[in-house]
Amino acid sequence: MDKFVITGGTALAGEISASGSKNSALPALAAALLTEEPVALHRIPRVRDIRTMQRLLVDIGSKVEVEGDRVRLETPRVMCPEAPYELVKTMRASSLVLGPLVARCGRARVSLPGGCAIGARPINLHIFGLEQLGARINQAHGYIEAEAPEGLRGAVVHFDRITVTGTEDLMMAAVLAKGETVLRNAAREPEVADLADLLVKMGAKIDGAGSSTIRIQGVERLRGTEHTIIPDRIEAGTFLVAGAITGGDLTVTGCNPDHVGALVSKLQQTGADVTQPDATSVRVRGGGRLRSVDMTTEEYPGFATDLQAQYMALMTQVEGIAIIVETIFENRFMHAQELARMGANIRLDGKQAIVAGPRALTGAGVIASDLRASASLVLAALVARGETVIDRVYHIDRGYERIEAKLARVGAKIRRVE
Numbered sequence: 001m002d003k004f005v006i007t008g009g010t011a012l013a014g015e016i017s018a019s020g021s022k023n024s025a026l027p028a029l030a031a032a033l034l035t036e037e038p039v040a041l042h043r044i045p046r047v048r049d050i051r052t053m054q055r056l057l058v059d060i061g062s063k064v065e066v067e068g069d070r071v072r073l074e075t076p077r078v079m080c081p082e083a084p085y086e087l088v089k090t091m092r093a094s095s096l097v098l099g100p101l102v103a104r105c106g107r108a109r110v111s112l113p114g115g116c117a118i119g120a121r122p123i124n125l126h127i128f129g130l131e132q133l134g135a136r137i138n139q140a141h142g143y144i145e146a147e148a149p150e151g152l153r154g155a156v157v158h159f160d161r162i163t164v165t166g167t168e169d170l171m172m173a174a175v176l177a178k179g180e181t182v183l184r185n186a187a188r189e190p191e192v193a194d195l196a197d198l199l200v201k202m203g204a205k206i207d208g209a210g211s212s213t214i215r216i217q218g219v220e221r222l223r224g225t226e227h228t229i230i231p232d233r234i235e236a237g238t239f240l241v242a243g244a245i246t247g248g249d250l251t252v253t254g255c256n257p258d259h260v261g262a263l264v265s266k267l268q269q270t271g272a273d274v275t276q277p278d279a280t281s282v283r284v285r286g287g288g289r290l291r292s293v294d295m296t297t298e299e300y301p302g303f304a305t306d307l308q309a310q311y312m313a314l315m316t317q318v319e320g321i322a323i324i325v326e327t328i329f330e331n332r333f334m335h336a337q338e339l340a341r342m343g344a345n346i347r348l349d350g351k352q353a354i355v356a357g358p359r360a361l362t363g364a365g366v367i368a369s370d371l372r373a374s375a376s377l378v379l380a381a382l383v384a385r386g387e388t389v390i391d392r393v394y395h396i397d398r399g400y401e402r403i404e405a406k407l408a409r410v411g412a413k414i415r416r417v418e
């Protein structure tokens with residue numbers, strides 16, 4: 001298992017570029033199942049979860065050609081409308097093939113995702129939505145079997161809880177359904193809007209994506225197209241925190257500043273100097289004493305849960321007490337114990353983490369537990385005195401493209417050990 005060896009103490013300076021969004025690329029890849037014509041996607045990040053999704057699509061029957069960050073998919077026929085347990089257990093986003101498969105060929109057999117480090121993360125709302133659209137669902141042997149031999153029909157689906165991939169799954173199911181589908185209390189994440197942009201290019205009729213009510217008029221068939229994925233706002237946000245926590249002067253390029261608005265606002269409240277040099281860059285200068293600011297995670301456009309762990313690392317380094325409330329997942333503080341091993345002063349109390357700073361961190365051996373927790377350990381290691389060894393960095397490789405190369409280029413002392 002690969003490890004990262006990081007020696008803390010350098011202020012990051014220079015430019016660091018954002019890759020395409022993993023969480024936009026995953027539904028976009030699944031959307032290619034909705035047509036027998038070729039779909040070309042650009043700016044696909046080369047990360048583990050994307051390779052897993054590509055493998056799944058090949059098993060289903062897609063031809064997948066990868067050339068750098070460009071992926072061309074063609075699914076003339078669905079050979080096997082299945083997402084097997086051995087793949088789904090490594091990546092729960094495999095459930096994103098559920099909607100497209102039922103829409104394309106009237107049936108799907110997808111493994112229930114099972115548990116996850118950060119929470120139960122059921123997909124009951126994906127299933128509920130498909131039933132509303134007329135699919136017959138049977139759950140047995142750890143699998144969901146969905147059938148709609150006569151096709152799906154439009155319906156109103158009201159999500160009692162906001163779900164990002166639930167919204168995406170149902171949007172992809174509805175585009176080929178007969179009649180109109182209305183998704184209420186839909187997720188407003190940029191990745192949902194990006195998926196809608198792709199589907200509309202394929203011939204779908206969608207209004208309201210990016211808002212909490214999405215209307216979809218079903219069409220007979222979709223055609224192939226080309227599409228460039230939006231930048232990864234969580235990767236960009238992670239780098240902005242890296243600039244702040246190291247007291248550096250870091251410009252994140254190739255990003256969409258609007259998509260990191262809540263984080264930028266929060267960093268400015270701590271006293272960091274954050275500016276926007278141009279339409280696709282954000283610059284952070286962290287020098288000077290920053291102060292603690294409370295934070296509560298919320299669905300977009302609030303503060304992203306995927307940036308909570310990174311923000312917690314920053315709060316260990318600033319003056320005061322910060323109360324961090326995690327409202328989206330029930331167990332997303334595993335990074336706190338690892339940060340504490342490095343010297344952080346964090347007390348957990350249910351959904352709250354109380355972080356007292358500043359605390360000098362010292363390098364230690366730590367273990368990554370999930371994708372974003374691992375990113376938080378990297379950030380802490382960048383400011384810790386001495387050497388930190390982070391084990392199980394395959395968690396990081398799931399969602400960050402060559403993070404050690406990108407960080408090293410702006411001054412971080414980080415190397416990967418096979």
Ligand code: EPZ
Binds near residue numbers: 023124161165166
């Ligand atoms: C997406 O996961 C992201 N993944 C996650 O990013 C992100 O943390 C999450 O949205 C929240 O923003 C992808 O887009 C591939 P949800 P998703 O459905 O869609 C509950 C990362 O680090 N829920 O919005 O699975 C669920 O348990 C990953 O890149 C139900 O109860 O999240 C959670 O508490 C981690 N029933 C809450 O809703 C359902 O049917 C939000 O989950 C669906 C969800």
